[in-house]
Amino acid sequence: xxxxxxxxxIVHLLRRVTSEFGLRQAGFAARHGMHPTDVRALVCLLxxxxxxxxxxxxxxxxxxxxxxxxxxxxxxxxxxxxxxxxARDERDRRRVLLRVTPQAVELGWAAFGPxxxxxxxxxxxxxxxxxxxxxxxxxxxxxxxxxxxxxxxDA
Numbered sequence: 001x002x003x004x005x006x007x008x009x010i011v012h013l014l015r016r017v018t019s020e021f022g023l024r025q026a027g028f029a030a031r032h033g034m035h036p037t038d039v040r041a042l043v044c045l046l047x048x049x050x051x052x053x054x055x056x057x058x059x060x061x062x063x064x065x066x067x068x069x070x071x072x073x074x075x076x077x078x079x080x081x082x083x084x085x086x087a088r089d090e091r092d093r094r095r096v097l098l099r100v101t102p103q104a105v106e107l108g109w110a111a112f113g114p115x116x117x118x119x120x121x122x123x124x125x126x127x128x129x130x131x132x133x134x135x136x137x138x139x140x141x142x143x144x145x146x147x148x149x150x151x152x153x154d155a
Contacts, residue, residue: 014141021115028111033081040064041074042083042108045100054089054097083107 029036048055061071078084083104089095
């Protein structure tokens with residue numbers, strides 16, 4: 001493949017960061033009687049909450065790539081552990097929305113808060129142009145990885 005330029009070095013560094021974060025998520029899941037997919041589900045629900053959107057079981061399953069039975073098992077497990085609640089949508093009483101409990105949020109912050117805090121502190125040292133460049137790179141890389149999924153690629 002030849003000599004590695006700074007661009008490829010950054011891509012490999014991002015791979016190392018995501019691998020390390022994945023290992024920490026798996027360790028967190030194991031320590032708290034969860035499957036790594038359970039942690040991904042909680043992150044998905046927290047992201048939706050931050051965006052102000054509700055998540056149904058169907059949407060959660062689709063985002064995680066689970067079938068109906070797998071999604072039900074995951075929701076039941078997280079509810080039993082006290083990490084998730086089901087509530088009727090106030091705007092459409094036929095819909096049931098999933099929400100992360102305060103207990104789960106506290107648990108997550110205890111485990112991941114220090115790393116998130118360090119990242120935020122690091123970014124606060126960046127100027128607006130640097131922040132824009134980081135955002136542009138991460139958005140573009142996410143789009144590239146997501147396109148691979150859409151095409152059915154395992155790469």
